[in-house]
Amino acid sequence: MSLFPEELLDSPIGYFPGRLNQTLNNGRWTIIRKLGWGPCSSCWLAVDPKDPEDIEAVKVYTVTASKKPSSMNECDILQKIIMSLLNNDMSEVKYLPLHAVKKAAGEVASTLSSLHEKAIIHGGQKAPPDFARVGLYLSNFLHAQILSDNVSLDQSSTFLPPEASIDGAKIDMKADVWMLGCTIYTLIIGHPPFGDSQGPLTREKVEEVTANIKDMISATKAMSLQDAKKTTSVIKICHVFYFEDHLTY
Numbered sequence: 001m002s003l004f005p006e007e008l009l010d011s012p013i014g015y016f017p018g019r020l021n022q023t024l025n026n027g028r029w030t031i032i033r034k035l036g037w038g039p040c041s042s043c044w045l046a047v048d049p050k051d052p053e054d055i056e057a058v059k060v061y062t063v064t065a066s067k068k069p070s071s072m073n074e075c076d077i078l079q080k081i082i083m084s085l086l087n088n089d090m091s092e093v094k095y096l097p098l099h100a101v102k103k104a105a106g107e108v109a110s111t112l113s114s115l116h117e118k119a120i121i122h123g124g125q126k127a128p129p130d131f132a133r134v135g136l137y138l139s140n141f142l143h144a145q146i147l148s149d150n151v152s153l154d155q156s157s158t159f160l161p162p163e164a165s166i167d168g169a170k171i172d173m174k175a176d177v178w179m180l181g182c183t184i185y186t187l188i189i190g191h192p193p194f195g196d197s198q199g200p201l202t203r204e205k206v207e208e209v210t211a212n213i214k215d216m217i218s219a220t221k222a223m224s225l226q227d228a229k230k231t232t233s234v235i236k237i238c239h240v241f242y243f244e245d246h247l248t249y
Helices: 069-081 098-117 174-189 203-211 213-220 225-243
Strands: 029-037 041-048 051-061
Touching (some): 098 174, 174 213, 203 225
Antiparallel strands (some): 029 041, 041 051
């Protein structure tokens, strides 16, 4: 009987039935706790028995996911960037206080900067739509892609930039900046800025939402008027930065 019954271990997709103190990779790692799980994998905190200070996160794909090309793509991305995985799940909130948003946004921006230096688009910033558990899933590189002329984004995300809905449009690293602005907005206000939009995201719709950001932030009473102005500027900068090279849609 597994100590971690959240997953459907009898499911045909084939979850890894991990347990505490189980060894992996011929004894290279020993599981010390579980980090989480999702539809394609589970994640475990593991320690090197020969070096107790060497602690890493280990992601184990389901049998089904391991056969998908996207999984191999993620492995290639992770090998390229050499980065420790972080578990950034946060507790139940409707929106976060400013200091928490600053820390989260700073960590995300730093990670994106490292990726962009290596010509990698993350393309997967998101938070669960019911906002019961806020996750900054930069530990998930399933949708990450090396910059090319054929980049596409995860169409299930509510943080997609306008170009993502146009066939043949070029997607570049500024898409991550756009999504960072949407992430900050969501963490502060409690829902995505364009989550209810139907059809292509037009510039008029973007300008309508942008014009109301300060009022929306002030209504949460989560920060001072001065901080609301500064936060609004940061979100607008993320979107203006995107529009500098995307003015023709």
